[in-house]
Structure formats: structure tokens, C-alpha cells
Amino acid sequence: MSEATNTQFEPRVVGFICNWGAYSGLEMAGVMRKPYGATVRFVRVRCLGRVSTGLVLRAFELGADGVLLLGCRSEECHYGFGIGRAKQSSTQMAALLNLAGIGALRLSLVESPAGDGMLFASQVKAFAARIKKLGPSPLGSGSPVEVSWGGELLPGGDQRV
Amino acid sequence: MKKMISESRLNLCLDCGKCTAVCPVSRYDARYSPRMLVNDAVRGDESEVLQKESIWACLACGACEVTCQSGVHYSEMIRGLRGGAHELGKAGHPAHGGAMQSLMRIMAGGGMQQDRLGWLPKGAKTAATSDTLFFVGCQPYFDALFADIGVRTLSGSRGAITLLNRLGIVPAILPNERCCGHDMLWSGDIATFRKLAELNVEEIRKTGARRVVLTCPEGFQTLKHEYARYLGDTGLEVVHLLQLVAEAVSAGQLRFRRFATRVTYHDPCRLGRISRIYEEPRTILRAIPGVELVEMKHHRSTALCCGTQAWMNCGAVSKQIQAELLREAKATGAEVLITACPKCQIHLKCAMHDDRLGRELGIEIRDITAVVGRALAE
Numbered sequence: 050m051s052e053a054t055n056t057q058f059e060p061r062v063v064g065f066i067c068n069w070g071a072y073s074g075l076e077m078a079g080v081m082r083k084p085y086g087a088t089v090r091f092v093r094v095r096c097l098g099r100v101s102t103g104l105v106l107r108a109f110e111l112g113a114d115g116v117l118l119l120g121c122r123s124e125e126c127h128y129g130f131g132i133g134r135a136k137q138s139s140t141q142m143a144a145l146l147n148l149a150g151i152g153a154l155r156l157s158l159v160e161s162p163a164g165d166g167m168l169f170a171s172q173v174k175a176f177a178a179r180i181k182k183l184g185p186s187p188l189g190s191g192s193p194v195e196v197s198w199g200g201e202l203l204p205g206g207d208q209r210v
Numbered sequence: 211m212k213k214m215i216s217e218s219r220l221n222l223c224l225d226c227g228k229c230t231a232v233c234p235v236s237r238y239d240a241r242y243s244p245r246m247l248v249n250d251a252v253r254g255d256e257s258e259v260l261q262k263e264s265i266w267a268c269l270a271c272g273a274c275e276v277t278c279q280s281g282v283h284y285s286e287m288i289r290g291l292r293g294g295a296h297e298l299g300k301a302g303h304p305a306h307g308g309a310m311q312s313l314m315r316i317m318a319g320g321g322m323q324q325d326r327l328g329w330l331p332k333g334a335k336t337a338a339t340s341d342t343l344f345f346v347g348c349q350p351y352f353d354a355l356f357a358d359i360g361v362r363t364l365s366g367s368r369g370a371i372t373l374l375n376r377l378g379i380v381p382a383i384l385p386n387e388r389c390c391g392h393d394m395l396w397s398g399d400i401a402t403f404r405k406l407a408e409l410n411v412e413e414i415r416k417t418g419a420r421r422v423v424l425t426c427p428e429g430f431q432t433l434k435h436e437y438a439r440y441l442g443d444t445g446l447e448v449v450h451l452l453q454l455v456a457e458a459v460s461a462g463q464l465r466f467r468r469f470a471t472r473v474t475y476h477d478p479c480r481l482g483r484i485s486r487i488y489e490e491p492r493t494i495l496r497a498i499p500g501v502e503l504v505e506m507k508h509h510r511s512t513a514l515c516c517g518t519q520a521w522m523n524c525g526a527v528s529k530q531i532q533a534e535l536l537r538e539a540k541a542t543g544a545e546v547l548i549t550a551c552p553k554c555q556i557h558l559k560c561a562m563h564d565d566r567l568g569r570e571l572g573i574e575i576r577d578i579t580a581v582v583g584r585a586l587a588e
Contacts, residue, residue: 102355103307110312110319137358144354145309149316150323188321 060180062115063108064089064173067097067131070121070163077166085170088177089117096127097158098134102142109151112189115180117173118158125163132160150187155180211256214290222280223248229274229284234515235267238530242267244274244284251287260295266302266523269531270396271515272483289396296398302522306355310393310521313351317388318405324386326350329364334371335380343419344374344381345410345433347426348389349552359559362580363552369583370425370451376586377458382417384410390429393520395436407437411444421447423454425579427481427551434485450481451579452550456490459497465587470500474544475578476535477513478551491550491578498585504542506535514538516554517561532561536571550578 066072072093078085094100097120108116118135126132135158143153157179159172215221229244230236236243242264250259259265268288275284295301304311316322329350330336336344349363374381391406410433414422424430427450434448458464475495481487488510495503508514517531518524536558539547549555555575562571 101307101309103304103309103312106309106312106316107307110316141354141357145313145351148324148326148350148354149313150325187323188316188319 058181058185060088060114060177060185061112062089062117062177062180063113064091064117064119065097065100065104066091066093066119067121067127068093068095069127070125071097071119071161071169073164074119074161074166074169077164078170079166081166083166083170085173086177088180089173096131096135097121098128098131098138100135100138102138102145105142105156106145109146109155109186109188112186114186114189115155115157115176115183117176118156119161119169119172120158122160122162152183154183155186211251211290211294214287214294215252218283218287218290219281220248220252220287223252223282224280225249226279228277228279229282232273232277234271234273234517234531234534235269235527238527239267244268248282248284248287251291256294257298260291260298260300265291265295267527269479269515269517269519271479271519273512273515276483276511289398292396292398293400294398296400301397302520303524305518305521305524309355310351311397313348314389314391314394314406315402318391318394318402318409320409322386322388326387327383327385329353329367330371330383331368334368335375336371336383337380338382339418340380340382341419342374342379342381342421342423343414343417344370344383345390345414345422345424345429346383346387347424347429347552349426352552352556356556356560359556359563361556361559363555363577365580366425366552366555366577367579369577369579369581370423372583372586373451373455373579374423376464377454379423379454381423382419384413384417386413388413390426390432392428392432392436395432396520397522400440403436404440407441411437411441411446414446419446421449423449423451425451425550426553427478427485428553431480431485450485450487450490452481452487452490452494455582456493459494464497466498466582466585467587468500469498469581469585471546472502472504472542472544473546473548473581474504474506474539474542475509475548476506476516476539476550476554477510478549478554479513479515481550482513483511491548494582495548495578498582504544506538506542508538516551516557518553518557528557529561529564529567532558533564533567533571536561536573540571540573544573546574546576546581548576548578548581552577 391403
């Protein structure tokens with residue numbers, strides 16, 4: 050919670066990741082030792098389609114600077130319609146984030162091909178870089194809820210689980 | 211608790227049960243009884259009462275209060291109980307994944323710079339400072355969230371600005387308007403409500419406005435009564451747009467084009483029973499040539515509630531209440547059901563999307579300000 054002590058802004062990004070194709074990308078990145086940084090804290094869900102607008106708003110309410118939604122491509126969607134549902138929701142989420150002045154740029158829905166560790170890593174790093182550039186969420190300092198984001202960033206930024 | 215009991219006048223309860231007889235929630239959920247809850251509040255253990263699920267089921271529609279001969283302020287009791295329960299960490303079941311509640315808390319947090327004026331139609335006249343402020347409400351957010359069920363609450367807002375300009379009023383509109391806080395108040399989250407109220411009053415004062423005009427009944431009731439109650443006298447005169455329009459209509463200042471339709475009008479709880487604004491919408495609708503206004507079986511002080519409050523505890527009971535209202539609307543033979551509340555519009559339109567009831571309940575629903583604004587003659 051204290052950006053003030055550090056001139057380097059470390060974004061807090063929540064990454065909702067679907068259990069199937071997208072998560073296999075994360076695992077593959079680990080196996081291939083492709084670093085994707087420690088900026089994004091992953092929340093694994095059964096299906097990205099269950100990530101509602103409320104959940105995303107809650108992430109921002111609790112102090113997230115960015116929210117990344119990682120799902121499968123439609124032809125690979127484990128439940129068939131899940132990623133389609135997620136795409137519909139994300140349009141709604143983007144509209145709300147723009148109205149609220151948070152900005153739709155702080156949200157991204159990414160389709161991650163199953164098992165593609167390299168692409169996964171680059172997608173995650175790209176979003177983290179975008180959020181770092183955008184700076185802290187405009188809500189950041191105003192959030193009335195104290196949340197511990199926990200965990201220490203290891204030197205070098207590699208995520209070690 | 212004792213203070214709440216005396217302020218709500220619970221000791222006057224005669225245990226007659228008429229409140230329960232007219233309660234829409236009780237009609238469809240036998241476990242919910244206003245009479246029993248009053249009993250529990252007066253006689254029961256305080257901590258036990260605050261744990262009860264039923265205190266979140268009340269719609270605060272006021273049907274019980276209008277019927278009670280003893281003058282028990284039931285809604286006051288519900289507010290008090292929810293405030294106490296909130297402090298114990300209890301809450302109702304939020305609908306829509308808690309999106310609305312999150313939004314309200316975000317708005318109370320400060321640091322927000324919204325981009326919410328995009329709905330203003332071309333040619334709308336507004337000013338940075340004015341003696342009148344148009345408090346829009348959460349309509350921009352509603353339309354973003356509920357566009358997929360055909361919700362168009364902003365058409366009411368556009369009708370409102372058209373009407374205000376036609377009345378010669380060039381209002382200020384807050385670029386960073388916060389939610390009025392009604393739902394936070396009714397969720398027992400008094401602290402967040404207070405923050406929202408303080409932020410809004412501060413912003414309103416910057417525009418120099420002495421008068422605030424609203425179209426949303428909840429916003430209207432909240433700014434008019436609750437802001438003064440919790441913040442002290444704000445020095446602001448709060449009026450509902452329909453009051454201004456009805457006055458102008460009665461004075462012959464507004465002319466309308468023909469709109470030949472049979473309509474029925476739904477009295478929203480916060481505008482009708484609670485604010486007693488029954489006549490103004492009817493005066494206005496009757497002034498539109500061609501409009502045939504038929505009343506539902508239950509209207510004015512007996513009007514049915516739209517079934518959901520404060521974006522919580524929405525379920526089968528809500529659906530049945532909505533179905534009852536829509537059936538009554540259809541029974542009038544009206545082509546259009548006119549509502550004066552954005553939330554009523556949302557809840558009723560949602561109910562019409564029910565797979566099984568949809569065909570039976572489908573009726574065109576339009577906001578009164580949208581209809582009246584559209585009907586204005588050149």
C-alpha cells in the first residue's frame with residue numbers, strides 16, 4: 050500500500066485465469082522457465098465466463114491497478130460457451146470502467162492458446178508493462194478498504210511458487 | 211435498540227397483522243412477517259434479532275405503514291435493524307455479483323474522476339454555475355450494466371434536460387456526481403452513505419445551486435429528507451421534475467403533440483406512497499392529446515412494488531411480485547406501462563425476460579420523462 054516510500058511504482062494486477070487452456074499456458078511457461086514477472090497475482094477460476102462485472106469492480110475497489118482476464122480461444126473453450134460469455138461481460142466491464150474514470154485500458158481480456166508458454170509469458174508481461182505505464186489506479190489512494198496484498202517480490206522479479 | 215423502538219413507535223403495535231396482510235414479500239414468502247418482526251424487535255433478544263435473515267427481505271415499499279392504524283414506522287425499524295446488523299458484519303445477498311455495491315463504495319472513496327456526461331443530447335443547455343442543479347442519478351451506469359435487457363434509463367434523463375431547458379432552466383450538472391447513497395443507507399452502511407452525501411453536497415455547493423431537481427424517486431427522497439436528517443440542513447431546495455412540469459402544465463405553459471396511446475402509470479414506492487406525489491404525473495399525462503390513461507387495480511397509495519430493493523435479495527419472491535404488477539398492467543389493456551423510476555424500469559424489464567412468464571408479462575415499458583420530453587410540441 051505504500052507507493053510513497055518507493056519511487057518505483059509496482060503495480061498490483063489481478064489476473065483471473067481459466068483452469069483449462071489459459072492455465073496450461075502458465076504451467077508451460079514455468080516448465081520452459083519463461084519468466085513472466087511477479088506483478089500479476091493469479092486467481093484461478095473454472096471458467097472465465099464466471100468472472101462477473103461485480104468481481105472485476107471489486108478488484109478495483111480493493112486497490113487493483115489493473116485486471117487481466119486470461120481465457121481460451123473459442124475453439125478450445127472447455128465449456129464451449131465460456132469465453133463467449135466472458136467477451137460479452139468484458140464489453141460491459143469496459144463501459145463501466147470508462148464511466149467510472151478508471152479506464153477500460155486497465156482491463157484486458159486475452160485469449161491464451163493452450164500450452165503456449167512463450168505466448169502466455171509475453172501476454173502477461175505486456176499487460177503488466179501497460180499498467181506500469183498507466184500508473185496507479187485513480188482510486189488507489191481513496192480506497193477505504195485496507196487489504197494486504199501479501200507476498201514478497203523476489204529479486205529479479207521471477208515468480209517462484 | 212430501545213431508541214430505535216421508540217423512534218419507530220413499535221410500542222404502538224396492536225399486533226393486528228394488517229401489515230402482513232398487505233406486504234408483497236409476505237404474500238409470496240410465508241417465512242416473512244412484518245408483524246412477527248416487530249414482535250421480535252420489541253420482545254426478543256437484540257443480538258438474535260440482528261442476526262435474522264428476514265430483516266433484509268423488506269422492500270421498504272411502505273405498504274404496511276400506509277395500512278397501519280397505529281402509526282408504526284416499520285421502514286424506520288428496518289433501517290435501524292440493518293444499521294445494527296451491518297456493524298456486526300451482516301448484509302443482504304447482493305445481486306449482480308455485488309457490482310452496484312462496489313460501485314457505490316468506490317464512489318465514496320474519493321479519487322474518482324468520472325466520465326459520465328456523454329449521454330447529454332446535442333443542443334442541451336447546461337452551465338457550470340446555476341441556481342438550479344439537475345442531479346442525474348446512476349442512470350449512465352444502469353444503462354451500461356443492463357443494456358442487454360432493453361433498459362434505457364438515460365432516455366428519461368434526456369427527456370429531463372429537454373424539459374428543463376423548455377421551462378427556461380439552464381441547470382448545472384455535476385461532472386463527478388456520486389450515487390445519492392439511498393442503497394447504502396438501506397443496506398445499513400451508514401458510514402458510506404454519509405460519505406456519499408457529504409461529497410455530493412460539497413460538489414453541489416461549488417455550482418452555487420440553491421435548488422436541486424431530480425427525476426429518480428429514490429434520489430429525490432434521499433436528497434430531500436435523508437441528507438438533512440444525517441447532515442443537518444443543507445440549505446438546498448429539492449424538487450422532483452414532475453412537480454415543476456405539472457405546475458407548468460397547469461399554467462398552460464407547455465404544449466404537447468398528439469400521442470394516441472392507451473397507457474397505464476405505475477406509482478413508484480418512493481415517489482407515490484413515500485413522497486405522496488400522485489397527482490402530478492397524472493396531470494401531465496392527461497395533458498398530452500390522445501393519451502388514454504387507465505389505472506391499474508392497485509394504484510396511488512395501494513400501488514404494487516416493483517419487487518426488488520437496494521440490489522439485494524433478488525430471487526423468486528421478487529419475480530412473483532414483478533409478475534403480479536405486470537399482470538395488472540396488462541389487464542388494463544394498456545399498450546405502454548409508464549414508470550417514473552429507473553429501478554422499477556430495470557426490475558420490471560428483467561422480469562419480462564423470464565423464460566416461462568415472458569410472453570404472458572410482456573408489455574412496452576417507458577419512462578415518463580422520456581415520453582413527456584418526446585411529446586413536447588415545438
